Amino acid sequence: MNENTMRGRVTELLRAYPPATTDPAVFHRARFDAGLAWVHFPEGLGGLGISRDLQDVVDTELRSGGAPLNPAGHIGIGLGMAAPTILAFGTAEQQLRYLRPLWLGDEVWCQLFSEPGAGSDLAAVATRAVRDDGGGWVVNGQKVWTSSAHVARFAILLARTDPDVPKHRGLSYFVLDMSAPGVEVRPLRQITGEAEFNEVFLTDVRVPDTARLGEVGDGWKVANATLSSERVAIGGDQADRESGMISKVAQLWREHPGVRSAAVHDRVMERWVAAEVFRLTGARLRQRLATGAPGFEGAAMKVMFADLAQSISLLELELDPDGALQYDDWALVRPASVDFLSRGPGYRYLRAKGNSIEGGTSEVLRNIVAERVLGLPGEARVDKDVPWKKVPR
Amino acid sequence: MTLPVYSGPVRLSLVESEDEESVRTVVRKLLADRCASEDVAAVYDGAQGLHGALWRTLAADLGLAGLLVPEEAGGAGAGPRETGTVLEELGSAVAPVPFLTSAVIATSTLVRLMPEQSADRSAVRDTLVAAASGELVLTLAVPWSAVPDSPAYTVREKPDGLHGDVTPVAGADAGTFLVPALGTDGPGLWLVDRAEVRATPVTALDMTRPLATLRLDGARARPVARGRAAEDAVRAGLLTGAGLLASEQVGLAHWCLTETVSYLTERRQFGRVVGGFQAIKHRMADLHIAVESARAAARYAAAALADDPGDAPVAVAVAASVCSEVAVRAAEECVQLHGGIGMTWEHPAHLRLKRAVADQVALGTPVRHRARLGGIVGIVPDKECR
Numbered sequence: 155m156n157e158n159t160m161r162g163r164v165t166e167l168l169r170a171y172p173p174a175t176t177d178p179a180v181f182h183r184a185r186f187d188a189g190l191a192w193v194h195f196p197e198g199l200g201g202l203g204i205s206r207d208l209q210d211v212v213d214t215e216l217r218s219g220g221a222p223l224n225p226a227g228h229i230g231i232g233l234g235m236a237a238p239t240i241l242a243f244g245t246a247e248q249q250l251r252y253l254r255p256l257w258l259g260d261e262v263w264c265q266l267f268s269e270p271g272a273g274s275d276l277a278a279v280a281t282r283a284v285r286d287d288g289g290g291w292v293v294n295g296q297k298v299w300t301s302s303a304h305v306a307r308f309a310i311l312l313a314r315t316d317p318d319v320p321k322h323r324g325l326s327y328f329v330l331d332m333s334a335p336g337v338e339v340r341p342l343r344q345i346t347g348e349a350e351f352n353e354v355f356l357t358d359v360r361v362p363d364t365a366r367l368g369e370v371g372d373g374w375k376v377a378n379a380t381l382s383s384e385r386v387a388i389g390g391d392q393a394d395r396e397s398g399m400i401s402k403v404a405q406l407w408r409e410h411p412g413v414r415s416a417a418v419h420d421r422v423m424e425r426w427v428a429a430e431v432f433r434l435t436g437a438r439l440r441q442r443l444a445t446g447a448p449g450f451e452g453a454a455m456k457v458m459f460a461d462l463a464q465s466i467s468l469l470e471l472e473l474d475p476d477g478a479l480q481y482d483d484w485a486l487v488r489p490a491s492v493d494f495l496s497r498g499p500g501y502r503y504l505r506a507k508g509n510s511i512e513g514g515t516s517e518v519l520r521n522i523v524a525e526r527v528l529g530l531p532g533e534a535r536v537d538k539d540v541p542w543k544k545v546p547r
Numbered sequence: 548m549t550l551p552v553y554s555g556p557v558r559l560s561l562v563e564s565e566d567e568e569s570v571r572t573v574v575r576k577l578l579a580d581r582c583a584s585e586d587v588a589a590v591y592d593g594a595q596g597l598h599g600a601l602w603r604t605l606a607a608d609l610g611l612a613g614l615l616v617p618e619e620a621g622g623a624g625a626g627p628r629e630t631g632t633v634l635e636e637l638g639s640a641v642a643p644v645p646f647l648t649s650a651v652i653a654t655s656t657l658v659r660l661m662p663e664q665s666a667d668r669s670a671v672r673d674t675l676v677a678a679a680s681g682e683l684v685l686t687l688a689v690p691w692s693a694v695p696d697s698p699a700y701t702v703r704e705k706p707d708g709l710h711g712d713v714t715p716v717a718g719a720d721a722g723t724f725l726v727p728a729l730g731t732d733g734p735g736l737w738l739v740d741r742a743e744v745r746a747t748p749v750t751a752l753d754m755t756r757p758l759a760t761l762r763l764d765g766a767r768a769r770p771v772a773r774g775r776a777a778e779d780a781v782r783a784g785l786l787t788g789a790g791l792l793a794s795e796q797v798g799l800a801h802w803c804l805t806e807t808v809s810y811l812t813e814r815r816q817f818g819r820v821v822g823g824f825q826a827i828k829h830r831m832a833d834l835h836i837a838v839e840s841a842r843a844a845a846r847y848a849a850a851a852l853a854d855d856p857g858d859a860p861v862a863v864a865v866a867a868s869v870c871s872e873v874a875v876r877a878a879e880e881c882v883q884l885h886g887g888i889g890m891t892w893e894h895p896a897h898l899r900l901k902r903a904v905a906d907q908v909a910l911g912t913p914v915r916h917r918a919r920l921g922g923i924v925g926i927v928p929d930k931e932c933r
């Protein structure tokens with residue numbers, strides 16, 4: 155399929171469902187069924203089984219045709235992490251069951267990976283999944299920092315199924331129904347005042363074996379696929395020039411003469427350039443990935459993104475000292491997704507601190523870049539060949 | 548506010564095409580055979596051989612001098628994208644050849660005048676033909692630190708010829724100079740033979756790109772453009788130069804990164820490979836990120852110069868400011884992380900450091916590019932700001 159036939163398909167969709175007069179939900183469903191949701195997914199699952207680069211063509215055409223956007227912020231984890239993992243490791247039934255409502259935003263997903271004792275060292279998770287009599291699983295444990303758990307219908311869950319082997323080998327990967335008995339979600343207030351993430355307590359939660367993704371004991375491999383997709387999802391948006399946080403700084407400068415000074419002009423421009431370069435780097439990465447699978451370069455993009463968001467948001471505070479002394483709202487709300495741009499500069503500054511922690515810290519991602527991209531030696535490992543249950547913790 | 552230039556998602560390809568990759572392979576191979584670091588270093592002690600011999604092969608045998616020259620003037624009719632790829636390789640090897648000054652800057656200045664009603668169209672064409680064949684080396688006579696705006700004119704037309712000094716001019720071993728000067732009726736551009744000019748070599752920080760002070764004292768010259776046409780041509784030449792210099796800087800930075808990583812993978816201290824220490828790994832990861840993002844900026848500048856002239860001023864300012872800084876940082880890291888060896892004349896790191904630092908000043912410092920960029924995108928530090 156080439157660009158022109160692709161454009162033809164989009165035009166057909168826009169003609170059959172004119173965005174101006176069509177309910178957005180109806181439009182999204184029609185788009186999914188036409189295979190224009192994520193074109194590199196198989197037919198029948200929202201795609202056409204073709205190269206990923208044609209998605210850009212679809213997005214551009216839809217955008218110029220005034221089509222509604224699917225609620226990407228809201229479904230970010232599902233879209234960026236659950237979906238590619240289900241596609242790679244799920245059975246046909248699992249794919250049919252989960253992918254469509256996920257993409258439509260009807261079902262939100264969350265990621266039950268991190269635990270109080272296993273963050274960067276994710277393979278150390280202690281949440282146990284034990285076989286029950288019927289061949290299913292009983293899960294017990296505690297997860298933490300779980301974004302969107304309070305609105306999620308499903309979770310991807312990493313749990314230990316064999317404590318007697320070294321940590322990477324004793325894990326399995328499940329889809330967890332968040333409405334199952336024994337799942338308890340408690341808001342966890344964060345630095346911004348709100349509670350975007352949660353603690354999740356799992357007490358004797360029953361999970362059928364049909365909800366497993368990948369083989370028993372192969373959970374680490376599945377989780378790795380999720381993580382590399384996550385890093386691409388975080389780093390790889392197709393953005394406009396001067397969009398994102400830099401738009402706030404540029405706007406501040408243009409509209410408020412009081413903030414302008416010759417002394418900080420170069421710093422504003424330096425960030426502007428950095429934002430533009432980030433955008434170009436993302437475009438280049440996307441163009442390169444167009445045909446292949448997500449690679450480790452996503453880790454580099456994510457480090458870049460965190461540095462950028464943090465340096466721009468700090469500059470924004472410095473530019474407007476009076477504004478910097480105020481905060482918009484400390485109320486404990488539980489948002490379904492992050493929205494940097496509709497909040498105040500103080501929020502942006504504080505929330506951006508999470509960018510270098512969530513989805514793998516910048517330190518850990520730098521290790522990944524150094525080892526897997528540049529080929530430098532790995533860190534010394536003390537727990538590699540030791541059964542998980544014998545590792546001191 | 549809408550930006551005065553295109554601001555939607557990136558439309559141009561930032562990935563190297565097959566053609567670009569094949570040009571790269573050829574140039575890389577030639578430089579590997581013919582441009583050893585020892586020979587480049589010899590340039591600092593006055594050796595001239597590499598300049599001439601290497602340039603003849605690159606310019607004439609490979610036809611690189613004509614890369615930006617249209618086919619009707621005997622060139623290859625390739626574009627800024629291929630040229631950027633060549634510059635990456637030349638930057639990587641710090642090849643002491645006048646490719647950037649002659650085949651890129653001076654050539655694009657003249658190419659710009661081809662379709663115009665220039666004062667002397669045949670002179671433009673003949674000069675391009677000679678330059679494309681590699682026979683004639685050109686240089687635009689502006690200070691090497693000039694920002695791609697209209698240059699300040701230090702040369703004037705008088706009844707007996709051109710008068711004035713220009714310093715420091717890069718690629719000063721040229722056969723013909725393109726001299727912007729103030730004529731009796733406004734700005735213009737003249738062709739001046741080397742014999743008409745007193746060129747006093749300058750001892751440069753980066754001896755791989757020779758600099759000189761030019762003195763014109765009643766120099767006989769042929770006018771090739773006047774007024775706006777002349778100014779536009781000079782601006783186009785400098786903009787192309789600044790935009791593609793970014794590719795040279797990326798090539799240089801990439802060399803520094805790769806050399807450093809490979810050294811750190813072999814060098815052992817404290818019973819370990821030094822590159823296994825996390826403090827070092829993180830610096831290398833950051834440098835990799837910086838180099839790859841500089842590459843995206845440089846590719847975009849080349850792509851915009853080729854296919855989106857409207858966005859080229861923004862693309863060039865972005866690339867010029869970021870790539871200069873990344874090249875210097877990469878060269879500095881290269882010296883530092885090679886330890887004592889990095890300080891020696893024997894190790895080729897110093898050649899890159901000198902080139903990187905000189906390149907950072909060349910064709911506008913990063914600060915000046917950002918200041919210009921602010922003007923283009925409406926972020927200016929004064930009352931005019933809307």
Ligand SMILES: Cc1cc2nc3c(=O)[nH]c(=O)nc-3n(C[C@H](O)[C@H](O)[C@H](O)COP(=O)(O)OP(=O)(O)OC[C@H]3O[C@@H](n4cnc5c(N)ncnc54)[C@H](O)[C@@H]3O)c2cc1C
Binds near residue numbers: 518
């Ligand atoms: C806003 C936000 C949302 C999140 N959402 C989710 C979610 O939805 N689901 C989920 O499962 N998790 C989520 N997380 C958790 C996140 O993935 C972890 O916090 C993260 O992986 C770091 O783990 P940790 O907090 O245990 O820190 P630790 O691993 O304890 O790290 C502490 C410090 O040590 C450093 N460090 C650790 N190991 C190394 C090393 N090898 N080399 C160098 N430095 C090292 C770290 O970089 C960090 O600075 C979220 C976190 C945040 C902040």
